[in-house]
Amino acid sequence: MRVDAMDASHSVSSDTQHAFSPRRRSAKDRQNRAYEEAAERVDQDADALYVFGIPEEDLTTEVRAAVSRILKDNEALRRQLLKAERVIADLHDLADHDSLTPTLNRRAFMRELNRLLALAKRHKTPLALAYFDIDDMKQINDRLSHAAGDAALLRIGEMLVEHCRSSDLVARLGGDEFAIVLPHSNAEQAAELAARLTAALAANPPMIQDDVVDLKLSYGVSMAQADDQAEQLLARADADMYAHKAKTKAEGAAAQS
Template identity: 40%
Template sequence: MTKQPSREAELAELHGRIAELERRCTELDRLAHHDTLVPVPNRRGFLRQLEQTIARLKRYKDPAAVLFVDLDGLKMLNDSFGHSAGDAALVHVATLLTRGVRESDTVGRLGGDEFAVLLDHACEITAMDTAERLIDAIADADFIVDGRAVPLSVAIGFTLIEVDDTPAAILARADAAMYQGKAAA
């Protein structure tokens, strides 16, 4: 005759299983919403944060803006120095973007050489100043490949978030503003 586990032992085992499932769910959420290369949210994670910001804007009327950031010359960097150098440049830029904004702001990688920055509590002047500051910070930072300094630059466009906006409309406007800035340069 085998001894049945006590009720307390069964509960302890169930609590352990629940804790492990919660840990796995947290890890799956992180994998689904964070970029695998750079230490920022991926497109899905950024869009989730953007949707929350739109909801806050509707409720509290807090101004916010989105910057659309395009790393210039990534293909040439990859072709000249290899994809590991291109990957290092993406990590470098993501780090500089993150350091260059407030902790309450969100930097995300949309894909390829494109990033977005969500600026909470930001008016047009704040967005413009932040974009200019980030452009300068990236241009002024040392990026070294094979012992050589390689200049990096970004183009940034921005848009303010409006009450009835969708994430797609916001990103499209910010992207268009970025291309307008590139054409004017």
């Protein structure tokens, strides 16, 4: 048993010491099973006013039980924190990514594009943007179904991601329009990538609802200029894409005549 005693020889007067009843007094605490025993008689030569003891085996058992409870509570809290972190990560992912394709959505794309533009300006490095539009998307929806159209968009999104570098930024801007930002690249490199993508799509048309769907992409490119914001760079690429689309249609019509 561990025993602690309080020295009474200096703190308690002799009159007070003799005033204690000779009866033995004891009390038991239910939680820690401690025992307190008052002295039967305190005289001038007494060294202690009272004795307080806790059986060592009881103390060890209770400490171990308390530690075990704390560890269990900490583990439960850790699991709750991990779950909360996963939920927050999922919410961030949903906020930034397109709901249909494995690409960024327009909001996240514009935010990241402005960030990359600022970096390119600061470090004086080139940055290019390629803008894509699926030709005749309405016919796919009308001839097959909107589900087939969604499948086509998914395949386009997957293909763009597969052919791009990890440093490139790929997004579906809405409807059947996609964009790729190429840091440390010029307009020629962006056009080469866009041409490879359209050729790869033509060579491997996707199978959708047991039907081979002939998907074609029109594209335009633009280079970042000194004071560009995201909207300006995107607008120039969009205009170049429509010019490319019109040229392709004109060439196709001339070939048929």
